[in-house]
Amino acid sequence: MAPADLEDAVANPVFSNSPVFGEKRPGGRVVTQPPVGAQSTIDAATLDQMYGAPAATSRETGRMTYDDVIVKTGGLLALLVATGAVTWAVAPGLWIFGAIVGLVLGLVNAFKREPSPVLITLYTVAQGVFLGGVSAFYEAQWPGIVSQAVLGTVAVAGTALVVFKSGRVRVTPKFTRWLVLALGGYLVFSLLNLVLMLFGVGGGEFGPLRSGGLGVLVGLFAVGLAAASFIVDFDAVKRGVEGGAPRRLAWAAAFGLIVTLVWLYLEILRILAIFRN
Numbered sequence: 709m710a711p712a713d714l715e716d717a718v719a720n721p722v723f724s725n726s727p728v729f730g731e732k733r734p735g736g737r738v739v740t741q742p743p744v745g746a747q748s749t750i751d752a753a754t755l756d757q758m759y760g761a762p763a764a765t766s767r768e769t770g771r772m773t774y775d776d777v778i779v780k781t782g783g784l785l786a787l788l789v790a791t792g793a794v795t796w797a798v799a800p801g802l803w804i805f806g807a808i809v810g811l812v813l814g815l816v817n818a819f820k821r822e823p824s825p826v827l828i829t830l831y832t833v834a835q836g837v838f839l840g841g842v843s844a845f846y847e848a849q850w851p852g853i854v855s856q857a858v859l860g861t862v863a864v865a866g867t868a869l870v871v872f873k874s875g876r877v878r879v880t881p882k883f884t885r886w887l888v889l890a891l892g893g894y895l896v897f898s899l900l901n902l903v904l905m906l907f908g909v910g911g912g913e914f915g916p917l918r919s920g921g922l923g924v925l926v927g928l929f930a931v932g933l934a935a936a937s938f939i940v941d942f943d944a945v946k947r948g949v950e951g952g953a954p955r956r957l958a959w960a961a962a963f964g965l966i967v968t969l970v971w972l973y974l975e976i977l978r979i980l981a982i983f984r985n
Contacts, residue, residue: 776958777945781965784832788966791836796844803841810834814967823959831963835970846977850984857977864931864972868938879943887936894933897926913985914978927979934972941965 795802813831817824843854871877901917910916914923945961 770955772948772953772955772958772961774945774949776955777949777961777965780958780962784828784962784966785969787829787832788836788839788970791833792840792843795837795840800841800844803838803845806834806837806839806841810838817963818967823956823963825959828959828963832966835966839970839973842974843977846981850981853977853980853984856980857973860976860980861969861973864935864976865938865969868935869942872939872942877939879940883936884940887933887940890933891937894930914982918978919982923982924979927975927982930975931972931979934968934975937968938965938972941968 795806810831813827813834817827817831820827843857846857847854877883897917901915904910904917905915912919912923917923918926941961941964944964948957948961
């Protein structure tokens with residue numbers, strides 16, 4: 709559209725007759741834009757500035773970044789530790805309540821299509837109550853065991869991150885299928901042990917299948933599964949960031965990492981208890 713046509717197209721009388729939005733020509737006409745030459749200069753300068761501007765970052769485009777995942781995971785971890793510490797000191801007997809609520813919220817969050825920050829936060833609080841009560845029980849029986857379990861958890865998680873960053877373990881479809889099958893088998897084994905323990909079959913403080921030498925072997929196998937799960941989690945975060953996933957999915961990534969971290973801590977705590985027993 710030519711500049712003159714653009715001027716004639718300004719039909720709103722407020723803009724066409726206002727001295728603020730334009731200047732009057734000798735014939736009473738209102739100029740709503742600069743002369744042609746000046747307009748071309750401005751357009752060229754604007755285009756040059758647009759081309760010279762840096763590319764939009766992931767944060768500006770609403771895409772997930774590593775910082776998003778790190779901040780949300782760190783915040784949830786701090787909330788988990790704080791809730792656990794308060795429960796340990798005030799009401800460790802609430803661990804059963806935290807276990808039930810945590811299990812329900814964990815399943816809800818796992819099957820939700822869109823991550824819910826509120827539900828993920830509530831899950832973290834419930835798990836903090838559960839871990840605080842359980843840790844207080846273990847520490848009362850075997851002093852110093854909680855600090856050892858924490859160090860072991862950090863060591864395994866850190867090793868999994870180093871192995872993933874080194875590229876020595878690649879997350880292939882075959883690797884993922886193996887992990888899913890192994891997790892399924894471990895879940896069935898754990899349920900069987902729980903049923904036997906409830907019906908008084910066998911012995912052992914942790915059930916007939918999770919005590920003694922067999923319990924140690926099963927626990928080490930579970931720790932290996934947790935480490936492999938961490939590697940899969942890290943790979944999922946990497947693919948999400950590189951694939952331009954929406955920023956809200958950082959909550960889902962943080963939730964997955966917290967779930968694996970809690971599971972790993974409990975397995976190491978159980979192994980140490982078997983040794984100390």
